[in-house]
Amino acid sequence: MNQRPRSKSPTSSFFTRSSPYVKTLTIFKMGRKAFLKPTLLFTILFLLALFAFLSINTSRYDSEPTHFEIQEKGLKIDGGLGVKKVRVYMYDLPRRFTYGVIESYAKARNGDLLKLKYPGNQHPAEWYIFDDLNRVGSERVGSPVVRVMDPDEADLFYVPFFSSLSLVVNPIRPAGTVGPSVVYSDEVMQEGLVEWLEDQVYWKRNNGWDHVFICQDPNALFKVVDRVKNGVLLVSDFGRLGRDQASLVKDVILPYSHRINTFKGDVGVENRKSLLFFMGNRYRKEGGKIRDMLFKLLENERDIVIKHGAQSRESRRMATQGMHTSRFCLHPAGDTPSACRLFDAIVSLCVPVIISDYIELPFEDVIDYRKIAVFVDTKSAVEPGYLLKLLRSINAGRILKYQEEMKKVKHYFEYEDPDGTVNEIWRQVSSKLPLIKLMINRDKRLVKRELTEPDCACMCSNQTGIHTT
Known part of the structure; x- marks a missing residue:
């Protein structure tokens, strides 16, 4: 009986010594042996170079936190990651x-001039700042x-x-005062x-774009603001500045100084018996007219303290006590949208x-x-x-969450803190530098022409907006 012929395995026939694959594999192995020595040498040299580089730069990487560490841990470094500090020249003014x-x-x-x-x-x-x-x-x-000299x-x-x-060198003179009314002229x-x-x-070199001016009072530099508006203006708000004069894009909003003592205690509501506190002038102009309406609504309510009072040492003492013992502090607009009362409240954890x-x-x-304050539009408030x-x-x-957030950020409103407001x-101001360079270069290449409207190319955000809860 004839046995059925055994078929050859395709795998075994494929790997016969004479197959093309085996020949190719043999050549590859020989080539790899020849290639191994220079590759190993290159790897060793590369590792040595990498080790040397890391050794040289270890101190820099150890001292400079990563971008993510800065964001997550709130770290601060001078001038940013690997970026030189912005160089500021302060004019030696007369x-x-x-x-x-x-x-x-x-x-x-009649103060002490010495x-x-x-x-x-x-x-x-x-x-x-000075x-x-x-x-x-x-x-x-x-x-x-x-600072550079x-x-x-x-x-x-x-x-x-x-x-x-x-602005306030000349004291306010009572009516009927005899004598010269002006001894100093701000204008x-x-x-x-x-x-x-x-x-x-x-x-003259850059038409003032790289200059920084401080005009924190809403009326400061009012007479010449059109002549210095190219510069970075340090202001408290835009209440009296035109859209072609100031903008969030090029200028910086500053906090007022708080006038009452910082609250030294911890967060808590147990010792804050008043729901809402306000002390200040009841009657104001323009946007401040809402104050009188709020007085009428709130002055007879339980657990509400709302008092009319002007700036004085005694009123500051009363305001300190009131803010430190209240859960909420009212901040209506005055003659301008902002006032020091807001920052008094923050450092009071009110x-x-x-x-x-x-x-x-x-x-x-x-x-x-939004994490530290309650916002209410004027229509709803009244x-x-x-x-x-x-x-x-x-x-x-x-309320405790609000207070905890205020504790985290209140150093931004402490001018005397070495690493605070200033x-x-x-x-x-430093963050404006790229825009300043852009405007300098743009200004130099523009064809000079008479404009029917002011060029507001970098002043596009001084606009009315509504903030609600």
Whole structure:
């Protein structure tokens, strides 16, 4: 019986010594042996080079947190990751624009001219910034800018005119007072400043785009603002500035100085017996007219403290006690949308209740104000019962969360903190530098022409908006 022939395995026949695959595999193995030596040598050299590189740069990587560490841990570093600090040149203005303003203020009040001290008020940023740039580098903890003494090295030019103090050098004179009414002219000072500035080569070089001005009081530099509007304006709000003069795009919103003492206790509602507190002028102009309406709605309500009072040492003492013992602090608009009362509330851990249809707030790229304040539009606020119903619906747990967030951010509103308000102002100013360079280059290549309307290319966000809860 014939056996069925055994078929050859395709696999075994494929791997016979004479098959093309085996020949190719043999050649590959021989080639790999030849290739192995240079490849191994290259790998060893590469690893040595990598080790040397890491050894050299270890200190830099150890000292510089990553971008994610900065975001997650809230770390601060000088000048950003691997970026040089912004270089600021502060003009050495004639004395009359700096210390001379303080001397004039003291002289008008028969003060001591031998002890020059910037007077306490709600617009102290001009002094703190000036003082900061006059400090030695080792004292300027965490600052994102460095002062340079050579203007040719500067990225930005700071103009240290005490414009807010200049407004109030002459004390208000009672009616019927005999004698000269004007001993100091703020308008003359403003004109003199700009005339001096327009003679400076660095002002003319870039048409003022790289200059920084402080005008924290809403009326500061009012007479000359059109002549300096190209620069970065440091302001408290846009209440009296036109859309072709100021904008969030190019300018920086500053906090007022708080006038009452910072609350030193911890979060909690047990010792805050009042639901809502307000103390201030009842009658104001323009947008502040809502105050009188709120007084009428709230002054006879239980657990509400609402008082009429002007600025004085005694009223500040009463305001401190009231804010430190209340859960919510009312912040209606005054003559302008913002006021120091908002920042008094924050450092008191008293949840601000902001009544406004239009308000700009400082440092909103790092502070989410919805986590620390209640916003109510003016129409809703004056509806009988609306405001109290809203506030009484907010439970203790929610108030504690507001307070915890206020504790996290209140250092941004402390001008005397070495790493507080001033450093944040400089960080905000530094962030404008790319835009400033853009506008300088754009300005130089544009064909000069008569415009029927102002060129608002970089001033597009000073617009009315509505904030609601």
